[in-house]
Amino acid sequence: MIRRLLPRKVRAESCAPDAALLLYVVLFFAFMLLPIIIVVVVAFSATEYITFPIQGVSLRWFRRIYEYRPFFNSLRVTLEIAFLSALFGALLGVPAALALTRWKHPIASLAMTFLLSPLSMPFIVLGFALLFFLSAVGFGASFLSLLIAHTVVSLPYVVRTVAGVYRGLSPNLEESALVLGASKWQAFRYVTLPMIRPGIFAGCLFAILLSVDNLPISFFFGSPATSTLPVVMLSYLENSFDPSIAAVSTVQLVFALTFLLVIERFYGLKGMAPAS
């Protein structure tokens, strides 16, 4: 409606820049999607070497994922680490987020900054430092070490999203429950928990997605029993450049998309944007 107030010249001129902007937006997303689409296409190639466009279509590289044991074994390690680190991140992070969000004390914001600080560290520094520390403590390059390292990153993700959701809730809801005779545990179980659930799921989702791809941390704990998928893929890529990596990546992408869709279906993605 504001348009009618504008001089005619302004009204006429305002179409061209919009078209230019729209064209730019299309080009930008072509740039963003291009490498991903190429990898998905290459995964179906029939040749030993990589060409694009591909010559012939086959599923041989997907079969190779199953035949090349390191891929298959590391996938299991990757998923176990991702889910367990999200679980421990939530067990430690949810109470912390609830305790600090409404605590009116200067220490509260300081403690919150501290709990979120691992996210600001370069992961390669974290991985490097943790490996030597955990080796000195006696854990070495074990599954447990890898799990601890990933939990250091998962924890702040859960804290951030849960705190974001909890901050937006009115304290009156819990107070009402208490006034009406609910015990503290009941107020938590039947009022707080259902309301912060989207935050917990969002935090865990981010933590899992990040953990699956966290090469800079996983890399340092590489032993045959603890190599995650990206570590195996990296070492494979350093020796050979064939379409099997494309096939693994495509499977990974399908997993991630399915995972996201399932979450969307049950909990909705609306409230999942990471709170500041």
Add this chain to the structure above:
Amino acid sequence: MAFSPWLSAPAALFLIAFFVLPLTDNALRSVASQAAAGANYLKLLTDPYYLWVIGVTIALSAAVTLASLVLGYPIAYFLVRKAGRWSSLIIFLTVAPLLTSIIMRTFGWRVLFARRGLLNVLLLDAGWIERPLALLNSPVSVVVGLVHVLVPFMVLSIASVLQGINPRLGESARILGAGRMRTFWLVTFPLSLDGIATGSILVFMLANGSFVTLLLLGGGSLQTLPLLIYQQFTTTRDFAFGAAMSNVLLVLALLCLLLQLVLIRRRGVKT
């Protein structure tokens, strides 16, 4: 309902044990294991080669940040002001690449940039170039690869601030006779500086720590601190020196973090 502050103790203890202690231990290792304490830092901060590497690390991150800003700002603007009912699609398209593994995207760029890759073939067919360009293993491919990974963070940071700017302000400027460009540069842009700062610090920080893209797309054409740490670990195995380098990287990260906190405080936003 006030939860006891003690509920945050397990998380804090966990991070003290497995985050603070390892980093402190790392800082100590970089000075303790050498007879001459600090020799590592002397080498890092005076040897021209290592100064060059530190310079390249910072310059690369700055270039990637600037490119992400220039490329990402219009997208954020479009998302908030023009997309309308398409905004969910734009958000999805911005976030979707984050679901793919970093190796997948680097792999895609390798196929595109290869000597006989798609890009060279297209350019040759169009007659724009005489012989294939050496795109792979060059700083160009590294910057492209890093921007591709990091630009979504810039878009989301700027969009969240643009969202809070009242469009009436720009409209008032238009009614008062300012042109489109003038309105943008004098009204909208200055108001979005907060988002630019947040996004830039975030992208700079992430670029500083990245090494997979450099390893797979750089082919040794650029040496940065994370890449050297990786090499210290896999080949040279001088761990004390690796620890010293990771501390320099850590100091860079802490400076960014400090800058971020100052900005947040100034804005009066609680973390």
